[in-house]
Amino acid sequence: xxxxxxxxxxxxxxxxxxxxxxxxxxxxxxxxxxxxxxxxxxxxxxxxxxxxxxxxxxxxxxxxxxxxxxxxxxxxxxxxxxxxxxxxxxxxxxxxxxxxxxxxxxxxxxxxxxxxxxxxxxxxxxxxxxxxxxxxxxxxxxxxxxxxxxxxxxxxxxxxxxxxxxxxxxxxxxxxxxxxxxxxxxxxxxxxxxxxxxxxxxxxxxxxxxxxxxxxxxxxxxxxxxxxxxxxxxxxxxxxxxxxxxxxxxxxxxxxxxxxxxxxxxxxxxxxxxxxxxxxxxxxxxxxxxxxxxxxxxxxxxxxxxxxxxxxxxxxxxxxxxxxxxxxxxxxxxxxxxxxxxxxxxxxxxxxxxxxxxxxxxxxxxxx
Numbered sequence: 001x002x003x004x005x006x007x008x009x010x011x012x013x014x015x016x017x018x019x020x021x022x023x024x025x026x027x028x029x030x031x032x033x034x035x036x037x038x039x040x041x042x043x044x045x046x047x048x049x050x051x052x053x054x055x056x057x058x059x060x061x062x063x064x065x066x067x068x069x070x071x072x073x074x075x076x077x078x079x080x081x082x083x084x085x086x087x088x089x090x091x092x093x094x095x096x097x098x099x100x101x102x103x104x105x106x107x108x109x110x111x112x113x114x115x116x117x118x119x120x121x122x123x124x125x126x127x128x129x130x131x132x133x134x135x136x137x138x139x140x141x142x143x144x145x146x147x148x149x150x151x152x153x154x155x156x157x158x159x160x161x162x163x164x165x166x167x168x169x170x171x172x173x174x175x176x177x178x179x180x181x182x183x184x185x186x187x188x189x190x191x192x193x194x195x196x197x198x199x200x201x202x203x204x205x206x207x208x209x210x211x212x213x214x215x216x217x218x219x220x221x222x223x224x225x226x227x228x229x230x231x232x233x234x235x236x237x238x239x240x241x242x243x244x245x246x247x248x249x250x251x252x253x254x255x256x257x258x259x260x261x262x263x264x265x266x267x268x269x270x271x272x273x274x275x276x277x278x279x280x281x282x283x284x285x286x287x288x289x290x291x292x293x294x295x296x297x298x299x300x301x302x303x304x305x306x307x308x309x310x311x312x313x314x315x316x317x318x319x320x321x322x323x324x325x326x327x328x329x330x331x332x333x334x335x336x337x338x339x340x341x342x343x344x345x346x347x348x349x350x351x352x353x354x355x356x357x358x359x360x361x362x363x364x365x366x367x368x
Contacts (some may be wrong), residue, residue: 001186002064002077002154003029004050009059011045019045021211023059032181032188035196037208037234043191044159046208050189051080051157063154079148080157083164085140087132093218094119094128097146111150118149121183122176138169145180158190162197174200181340195235199223207231210281229360232283238328240354241289243282247355250274253366255284255355261322263300267353274355280363281356286315286330288352292345299345302327306336314338318346 004027011020019042027033035043048054050061052073061068068076087096097118098111119125132140141161148156158177160304162170173220178201182189192198198205199219203213207214207222207230215227226232232240244260255267255274259282267282291298302318305326316338329346355363 003027003031003062004155004187004338005060005062006050007044007060007062008051009046010057010058011042011049011054020045020049020057022122023203023213025206025213025216027189030185030187032190032203033206034198034202034204035189035191035206035208036193037214039193041208042211043193043206043208047080047157047159047189047191048149050155051078052076077151077154078157079151079155080159081144081148081161082143085132085144085164087140087143087146089132091148092131092361093135093143093146096132096143096187097150100147101150105217114150114152115146118125118146121149121180122146127363136169137165138173141165141173142176145177147185154187156186156188158188160192161190162192162194170194170197176352177201195237207234209234216221225262225362225365226257226354227362228360229281229283232354232356232362236285238286238330238351240283240285241327242325243323243327245280245282247274247276247278249276254350254362255354257355259320259323260299261320263320264323265300265348266350267355267363268347268350268366269355270366273363279358281360282348283354283356284348284352286328289327289329290347290349291329291331292347294345294347296347299347301343302346304340304342304344307338307340318344 006023006025009020009023022048027078028229035047037043045054049056052071056069063076094115098115101111101114119128122145124142126144127139162173165173174197190201202219204217205219205222209230215222215231222231223235245257247255249256249260253268253270255269257265257267298322304316305319306317308315316329316331318327318329332339
């Protein structure tokens, strides 16, 4: 096992196309870190640089205490699991898992021992004699992971390994990967564009956009306290509601906000950073919008444009007069008596409101 440290890492193509910009990151020994972001943001490129499959344009990569910049991929003590299973179709599961060890000259008894141990960890002992064509997609992916386990690497790298699986298998494999990490205790770096995988697997998330790290932290830290509009909008399904507003006053950590239609609300922010009159963006997650009582005169009126029943929850889409974007409210009341076309009242609880300045950066929130 080993830590991974990136110091001012950058990657350029043709000297003028920069795909990774000055990444500094320390990944602790035994940590499960997920690189997440939209397609083309540079997360897989960074993973390949850690693996030694891609040259770096600047900076230093340390695996443990050793500088790895000029160390060949085969000597970095890393095992990588790709999106493609890349199994040999004519070989059994057992031979697929042990092939790299055999080619390295390892004794047959040791290869057999490691394969058996990996198969036991992955609960695949009964599949060792099968060929890849006899396996399901999830089983093939477990073989690919087993092939990495037998190498006993210092660091595991996963490049969107679940992308080829259907929704049910993806969920099952997420659980298996979490169990595997707890069992092995090995450092794992995982790349995905799927926020659900990031939120459920990671000890820490590294969120990328256009080659730049937007925020690093625990899943709930990024969800509850996003650093900017991009982070706030990327994490969460349904996504966060955003409303154009202006700051009218702020005192004692409470900001008075006027929405673009003239309605007022409050937000709990660090008042020392606010300036009355400036344009801001108000953000609130769908689960925090509150349905007001019918006779609540302080509520903001909204018209229901669509209702989605999801079994354990209800998504209500709302239009507010003078607000250009439709809002989403998530209700846990399964039998909420609401209909399309109804006019209801809603509240924006101040403790759950986020404010973003004109550059898209979040105002610090007041500790309640």
